[in-house]
Structures are given as structure tokens and as C-alpha cells.
Amino acid sequence: MERNLMKGNEALAEAAIRAGCKCFFGYPITPQTELAAYMAKRMHKAGGVFLQAESEIAAINMVLGAASTGVRAMTSSSSPGISLKSEGVSYIAGSDLPAVIINVERGGPGLGGIQPSQADYWQATKALGHGDFQLLVYAPASVQEMVDYVVKAFDRADKYRMPAMILADGLLGQMMEPVSFPEINPDAYDKSGWAANGHNNARDHHIINSLYLQPDELERSIIDRYKRYEIIKETETEAELYLTEDCDILLCAFGATARVVKSAVNTAREQGIKAGLFRPKTLWPFPVKEINEAAKNAKALLSVEMSMGQMVDDIKLAINCSKPVEFFGRTGGVIPTPAEVLAEIKRIGGTL
Amino acid sequence: MATTEILLAGFGGQGILFAGKILAYCGLMDNKELSWLPSYGPEMRGGTCNCSVCISDEPIGSPLVLTPDILVVMNQPSFDKFVKDVKPGGKVFFDSTMIEASTDRTDIELYGIPSQQMADDNALKGGSNIILLGKLLKETEICSLDTMKKAIEKVVPPKKAALIPNNYKAIELGMNA
Numbered sequence: 001m002e003r004n005l006m007k008g009n010e011a012l013a014e015a016a017i018r019a020g021c022k023c024f025f026g027y028p029i030t031p032q033t034e035l036a037a038y039m040a041k042r043m044h045k046a047g048g049v050f051l052q053a054e055s056e057i058a059a060i061n062m063v064l065g066a067a068s069t070g071v072r073a074m075t076s077s078s079s080p081g082i083s084l085k086s087e088g089v090s091y092i093a094g095s096d097l098p099a100v101i102i103n104v105e106r107g108g109p110g111l112g113g114i115q116p117s118q119a120d121y122w123q124a125t126k127a128l129g130h131g132d133f134q135l136l137v138y139a140p141a142s143v144q145e146m147v148d149y150v151v152k153a154f155d156r157a158d159k160y161r162m163p164a165m166i167l168a169d170g171l172l173g174q175m176m177e178p179v180s181f182p183e184i185n186p187d188a189y190d191k192s193g194w195a196a197n198g199h200n201n202a203r204d205h206h207i208i209n210s211l212y213l214q215p216d217e218l219e220r221s222i223i224d225r226y227k228r229y230e231i232i233k234e235t236e237t238e239a240e241l242y243l244t245e246d247c248d249i250l251l252c253a254f255g256a257t258a259r260v261v262k263s264a265v266n267t268a269r270e271q272g273i274k275a276g277l278f279r280p281k282t283l284w285p286f287p288v289k290e291i292n293e294a295a296k297n298a299k300a301l302l303s304v305e306m307s308m309g310q311m312v313d314d315i316k317l318a319i320n321c322s323k324p325v326e327f328f329g330r331t332g333g334v335i336p337t338p339a340e341v342l343a344e345i346k347r348i349g350g351t352l
Numbered sequence: 353m354a355t356t357e358i359l360l361a362g363f364g365g366q367g368i369l370f371a372g373k374i375l376a377y378c379g380l381m382d383n384k385e386l387s388w389l390p391s392y393g394p395e396m397r398g399g400t401c402n403c404s405v406c407i408s409d410e411p412i413g414s415p416l417v418l419t420p421d422i423l424v425v426m427n428q429p430s431f432d433k434f435v436k437d438v439k440p441g442g443k444v445f446f447d448s449t450m451i452e453a454s455t456d457r458t459d460i461e462l463y464g465i466p467s468q469q470m471a472d473d474n475a476l477k478g479g480s481n482i483i484l485l486g487k488l489l490k491e492t493e494i495c496s497l498d499t500m501k502k503a504i505e506k507v508v509p510p511k512k513a514a515l516i517p518n519n520y521k522a523i524e525l526g527m528n529a
Binding site for chain 1: 373376377380383385386387388389390392412413414415416418506
């Protein structure tokens with residue numbers, strides 16, 4: 001397969017177009033702007049619509065409208081912009097619509113900074129908007145995975161009729177790596193049973209709605225959705241287990257941080273320390289089975305993140321607090337170094 | 353081959369990211385694993401700018417180069433900032449028109465050529481970065497001349513294809529400097 005050299009942001013855009021995305025609505029923000037710029041250049045040639053909305057809130061509501069008609073629709077932003085989109089994401093979830101939302105994270109809270117961060121983990125996995133709902137959340141760690149998970153996000157969003165998010169960061173968005181594009185079949189799902197598209201009165205109206213004034217009706221719709229979530233938790237988790245079979249200390253990291261941690265794990269191994277890496281590729285659902293498999297022989301776990309430790313609780317819950325879970329992180333746009341992580345491995349290794 | 357970590361640094365506008373891209377494409381042409389990571393944000397707009405390139409036979413871990421094997425540097429602040437980070441045995445390529453190489457390190461190899469002056473003398477406006485790449489090509493095992501020529505063809509945008517021979521000339525000047 002041909003290898004192209006692309007920025008993560010451009011690869012996200014190209015993969016979305018190849019996955020049959022017909023509508024992109026965005027608003028510029030560093031460090032994801034190349035994605036929207038690429039869409040502006042390519043989308044009309046690919047027979048789709050690129051529109052720079054007047055705001056992030058407008059963009060996400062345009063996604064809601066486009067998704068209602070059954071076409072594949074996407075928006076992208078970075079942390080502060082994603083917060084603005086949260087209302088629309090909740091409406092999309094409440095309307096059972098498929099859509100893809102990309103967050104190329106930067107430091108927060110507030111306007112924060114523009115350097116890479118992972119401090120939107122809680123927002124993505126717990127509460128991107130009000131109400132009982134979840135997003136599928138994918139955490140790529142390379143430019144190739146940016147492509148692979150955009151394709152998968154569109155597919156699963158259609159399959160389960162729910163929004164899916166790619167949670168990336170400024171480092172992955174800005175870096176270039178070789179990337180190949182797989183063959184993609186974007187038309188696998190029949191949406192004719194619910195899509196609100198033109199039909200010349202040939203059938204009954206399809207109504208897209210998230211308002212239920214009768215509590216028992218609303219409750220029923222939510223319970224139905226949670227039945228799907230149970231299936232997703234059973235079948236959609238993905239993780240990479242690296243040198244975990246015999247590890248004493250299990251490092252846990254996702255996205256760009258996992259690359260730094262992998263370098264540190266390799267150095268630790270060279271020095272005779274049995275370190276391993278658990279890398280969740282799906283953040284929701286969290287890979288519970290996989291982390292228990294990875295941690296089976298470990299004496300301690302160490303979560304490494306570009307945040308103040310937002311994944312730690314999920315790790316503790318997943319392993320039922322059966323082992324100590326330590327934390328090391330940098331935040332605000334600072335990227336941890338392999339040397340810092342190695343020092344933490346040694347600090348914890350010393351107490352085993 | 354272990355991973356070769358390269359850091360390129362200078363002022364915004366000197367072609368730091370462009371030179372990094374050429375090295376990245378050299379890796380692509382030779383079917384290696386590679387990564388290219390720019391500094392982004394306010395630095396790009398007139399301040400100092402840098403770019404990390406990793407080329408390896410193995411998958412790349414962290415793409416951020418903190419301790420380069422090779423440093424390509426085009427201004428004094430970047431030389432002063434990064435020369436201490438170069439790995440022992442590492443190589444530093446710098447523009448001696450712009451930089452006074454004051455360092456007490458004796459465990460690294462310094463290759464200073466007046467690339468800016470050479471570019472001016474040869475009517476190669478903006479070619480200082482590529483002249484330094486020519487010197488790098490000569491003094492390291494990074495890739496062949498043929499590979500670098502192919503990389504240049506890839507990186508120069510089609511609209512500016514007329515400038516490709518100038519880039520070849522700049523490489524040659526650097527190799528012979």
C-alpha cells in the first residue's frame with residue numbers, strides 16, 4: 001500500500017472524506033485548523049459540503065441537521081471549542097443520530113493554551129453535555145490510527161446511531177508520519193427507516209426529536225439506549241498490551257503520551273526492570289477485560305497522562321482497586337519526557 | 353540502525369520546517385519509519401522555530417527530540433539553547449554567517465559553514481537551509497544524494513517546481529563546503 005507523509009490533522013480529514021463524510025462544519029482553532037483547511041480544499045471536489053460556521057455552536061447544530069437526513073457528518077475543534085459544542089452533542093445523542101466529533105486537545109481550563117493536552121478525558125468519557133448518554137471515544141496514538149479510527153468512528157456511529165469522538169491532541173494533530181489509506185465501504189448501513197430526507201410523500205414522516213414530555217417515554221428511550229451501551233461495552237473495547245505478560249509494573253497511557261511511555265518502558269527493560277504498557281484505544285467503553293489481563297502479574301500500576309490524572313479512577317474501578325494505582329503527569333501543554341517517566345518507574349519499582 | 357534523532361532550529365522564515373520535511377521525506381523514500389513534529393504557535397510568527405525529525409528502522413516512540421544526534425541550527429539563540437542537549441558524539445551543522453560557535457563541549461562535532469553568505473553569493477535566495485542539508489548529507493549516513501534529490505522533488509510544491517534545480521545546486525554547494 002502506498003505510504004503518504006501527512007500531518008495528523010490532514011489524515012483525519014482525508015480519512016473522513018474517504019469514509020463518505022458528506023458534510024463538514026467547523027470553526028478554526030489551534031491546533032486543529034489544518035483539518036478544516038484540508039476540508040475546505042478537498043470537500044467540494046469530493047462532492048460534499050464544507051462550511052465554516054459562524055461559531056462552534058452553529059457548527060454542531062449543522063451536524064445535527066445533516067445527520068438527521070442520514071448523511072455522514074462531522075465537526076472538529078479543540079478543547080474550548082468542544083465545550084461550546086456540548087449542548088449540540090447532547091441533542092445528537094438524545095436524537096439517536098450518528099455523527100463524528102474530533103477533539104484535537106489543547107491545554108485548559110478556559111482558553112488555556114495551545115500546546116498538547118489530555119485534560120478533556122473526563123469531558124469525553126463522562127459528561128460531554130447534559131443527560132444520560134455516552135459517546136464512543138477513540139484515542140489514536142499515531143497518524144495511521146487517526147485514519148483507522150475515523151473510519152471506525154463513522155462505521156460504529158452509524159451502527160449504533162450515536163455520536164463518536166476521536167480524542168486526539170495537538171502533538172498527534174501537528175506531527176507528520178507515513179500513513180496508508182485502506183479500502184473503505186461507507187454505505188454499509190440502511191438509514192431509510194429513520195432518516196428525515198425528502199420523499200415526496202411516499203412514506204410517513206420521520207421525526208428526529210430529543211424532547212419527551214412524558215417522563216415514562218423519556219425513561220424508555222434512555223433505557224433502550226443503555227441496552228445498546230451494554231452491547232458496546234461487551235464488544236467494542238480495544239487496547240494494546242505491550243510487554244505485559246511478565247511485567248511487575250504496568251504503565252497505563254493513551255494517545256501521544258503512550259508513545260513517550262513506550263520509549264520509557266523499552267529503556268526500563270534494557271535496564272532489567274520488568275515494565276509493560278497498557279494502552280486503551282477506546283476510552284469509552286474502557287477496556288476492562290484487557291486491563292485486567294495486562295495487570296494480572298503486575299504489583300503496581302502507573303497511569304501517565306497529560307492531565308492531573310483523569311484516567312486514574314477508571315483504572316481503579318476496572319481492576320476493582322485490587323492493586324495500587326500511582327500517577328505521573330504533566331499538564332497545561334507540557335509533554336512528559338521518557339526520562340521523567342523512567343524516573344517514576346524506578347521510584348515505584350523501588351517500593352515493590 | 354537505531355533511531356536517528358534530528359533537531360532543526362532557527363528563526364521563523366528561514367525554512368526550518370521545510371528542511372525538516374525534506375529529511376522526513378528522505379526517510380519515506382528509503383522505506384524507514386519516521387516522524388516530523390514542528391513547534392507551533394507564537395514561535396512560528398517571527399520568533400524561534402524548531403522541528404523534530406526521527407528516522408528509524410523501528411516504530412518511533414516519542415516524536416519529540418530532546419537530545420538530538422544531529423542538530424541543524426540557523427540562529428544564535430537556537431545554537432545557545434540547544435547545543436548543550438546534543439548527544440555525546442553528535443553532530444552540529446550551523447550557519448557560521450549567523451552564529452558564533454561558542455561552546456565548551458568537546459564531545460560533539462561542529463560543522464560550521466557560511467551557508468547564508470554562500471546562498472547570497474550564488475543567487476540562491478532562501479537556500480541557506482538547503483546548503484546546510486548538503487553538508488549534513490556529506491558528513492552523516494542519513495541517506496544517499498539520490499534519495500535527497502527525490503525528497504526535494506516531493507517537498508517542493510508543484511507551482512514552484514522551477515526552483516528544484518536551485519535546491520539541487522544548494523545541496524551540491526553544501527556537500528563541497
